[in-house]
Amino acid sequence: MRIAVFAPDCPYPPNRGGRADVWRRLLALGQGGHELMLVHLYEPAGPLAPTPQDLAAMDARLPRRFAFPIKRSPWRALKQLAGSPWVPRHAATRVPEGDELRSLDAALDAFAPDLLLLEGPWFGQMVKRTARRLALPYAYRSHNIEHRYMLGQARAAQHWRDRIAWRLACIGLQRYEFDLMRGARLVLDISQEDRAFWAARGVAGRWLPPLPEQAFRDRPQAVLPSDLLFLGNLSTPNNLQGLRWLVAEVLPLLRARRPELCLTVVGSRPSAELVAELQAAPGVRLMADQADVLPWLFGARVLVNPVATGSGVQLKTLDMLMTDAPIVSRAQGLSGLPESFAALLRIAETPAAFADEVWAALHAPADADPARVAARRLFTPAGVNEALQAALAQEAA
Template sequence: MDDLIVLPIEVGFAALLRRLLLLPIWPSHVSSRFPSQAIWRTLLPRVERFKPQGIWQDNLWSGATACRLERCLRVPRWVRSHNIEFRYMNRQRQLARGLGERFRLWMTCIGLERYELANLRSARCVFDISMDDLAYWKQRGVSEGKWLPPIVTVPPRNEKVEPTFRLSPGSALYVGNLHTPNNVQGLMWLLTEVWPRVRVLNPTAEVTIAGSNPHPDLISAAASCPGVTIVPNPAEVWPLYWQAKVLINPIKAGSGVNIKTIEMLQVGCHLISTPTGVGGLPQSVKELVHLADTPEAFAQTLDQALRGTLPEARRPPDVAQMCFRPEAIAGLVTTLRQQSAPNQ
């Protein structure tokens, strides 16, 4: 592991002051991940000895570091784009519920659109997680971009292992983090607008909401909804997936692709989602999902799925497995070989 270099994200008053001073140049999330001069003095010689043929920038926030390495080493830089970050972060800021969180996201958004566009335009190639986002960036002047799907690895199912939490038979399930503003918004919509309608149609219906660090507002709302169970910080999610009769994704705001949607598509049961939940995916994959965007439609579709009367999706489920297997990165390997700098 001699070639692994971990760069710390500094915190504290001095780090905050540095980020504020650099706001005219870089967004806050970018400057917080840029190494100090002391670190650069040891970092650059080590990277030079490694003699890379290119720089892989795995997200926007590492952009300043990746660009400096690109200039110093005179090798191509490729970017993995996960979101239209300036849109995503601005939406998170609008949905944030606390003053501290709003301030943090406000700092993140300053100069973000300008920086993001410049960073992607200057890359040798952009590999986008979302087909929709890729089309958007091409309209904004990103000359070379390719769709690179995320890879989902499904662990083997072990019937002998007892799950740490057992779902009620025939229940619905949502899995995802329970604290980011867009997820909280979607789940609050589910609990206040959709779920009461489901219970009118089916008074015994049950749904489990599992994920990390549930927001207090979400816990409070769930406590007042009959048939709703919150499972905070589950150790594993796949044992939960395999117990569910129906999977749901009520997200109403987002960008890139929703990784949880891709995970849920591997399970093989009914998946009900808002259109936002399938954003950026190929049409052949979207056709595996039952889409509903109003409380009435979502409730009716969920009720039918729980009762076993919902028709199957229009395409065979193995379409989802084929799109997100490791073999999907073959095109990436070819492109990197073609664009890499010569061996030094």
């Protein structure tokens, strides 16, 4: 099958949850024998701008790719804000115009896709237009219950400017998500819980499992040791809120028992404010923007996930489950995963309970859990392709 995939931003390097989810699915679909064309935006400058090496790495795996830059100006921002009740702001930024639109149309015509795959709502305008123009169906991949996720980020944001920006992004979003799902041939949910949420509101979806990094790589031969490891994006409000809770409320309880205990934080794009904050915190080691996180992931004695808000599936939990190290998490870490996975994690909500679980995990043997090994089989490229083929076959029947 020839699939044109519309991604909300450049999925490479896959150093954040949303990027990693898209990139790993592209690799899995390619392994399944599908011909792919990726359509994506990119930041033209700054830390999020792809490097020539990033583009070359994508083109080595995806020979068909169309990209255009995100454009910003005060006039465009006002125009997008005025139209946000109908087209949410983040979706309005992903509408090409003029020569870019004509070039994209020509590239899609030459590719002649059988299916359009919309990754989240943000490329919705372009996908709906292309579906009408080419008389094609589209599938909608739900990464989150976006209107709830964005509102949660607004509430978790520390600075008023961030709170306002996240809330502005919510305008018109709930209706927009529903409209995209109702128009889709298939709705493919990242999460079992999200699937139930939409089903209760009349949208029938199917679960398409996300993939861990280990689906495509072997365990690293050399690992980097740590006592406790937090792994995650260091710019989203829910991650920051959870990390600060861990450092301020939990770590002092653990260091009171063992003063030399150290928390290692491995993540991308920390602000200067966060870097200074973590460097000043006793017992915290920051390893920012690591090219490869797997040596850290497999070298930790205990993996911790203190994030308390969000939606969809936290890919950090899935990546952690691919190791044999004990995992201590708040309940949100299980969001969207099968109920049986609750037995694979140590769950705690209060600082004292979290510290107690970490302490017990530090003294538990790090042996391979047969139930954990069995659970990993759900999250493979073959599993993704089988789930997609089953959904397409059921839809065609």
